């Protein structure tokens with residue numbers, strides 16, 4: 160099975176957790192794409208009433224195409240569960256997200272959810288976080304100053320670029336600085352330190368958040384109860 164098939168496997172599996180009348184947070188990325196497509200089919204075949212709360216313009220466009228009704232996080236009084244992908248998950252179930260530049264809305268939706276489920280192929284499971292570059296979303300004004308501070312801290316920063324070499328803009332019009340840290344020894348301390356910088360909007364450490372992880376493996380989906 161290739162990586163894409165494993166992503167499809169967990170996307171299809173996660174749909175079983177969604178029932179009639181639920182309000183569901185929908186993450187962003189190539190794994191969530193399979194979930195959204197499968198959810199659209201389920202809604203049609205079972206005639207369900209489901210409300211989606213999306214985390215990016217890309218997921219909004221796909222969900223609408225699949226016939227899923229959408230509301231914003233501010234238009235709902237609760238979110239039953241949010242299903243999202245992840246870039247790295249450590250052995251103590253902390254995560255890095257934001258590879259798709261949607262970390263800000265993903266974190267807003269996740270922290271307003273009663274339950275959080277991550278769907279990943281097995282390549283995302285690691286011992287310690289940090290091989291995957293840690294995304295930090297910053298407002299454009301003063302971003303070069305933040306970048307220079309990150310250089311001094313030896314965080315090995317790079318601005319995320321588009322295919323045409325421009326600084327990538329998030330859905331909120333911000334930039335992403337990726338930190339090439341290799342290993343994050345104290346994620347909670349780092350998260351606080353990054354968040355304290357003026358101009359940093361959000362950072363990609365998703366700590367103490369996930370309740371269940373569905374991992375795609377050659378033997379079928381494996382469920383991990385994280386907390």
Ligand SMILES: O=C(CO)[C@H](O)[C@H](O)COP(=O)(O)O
Pocket residue numbers: 186187188189190191243244245246255256257258259260261262265
């Ligand atoms: O955090 C994310 C987007 O900001 C994604 O969930 C993460 O990058 C995983 O994506 P994929 O399912 O494509 O591997």
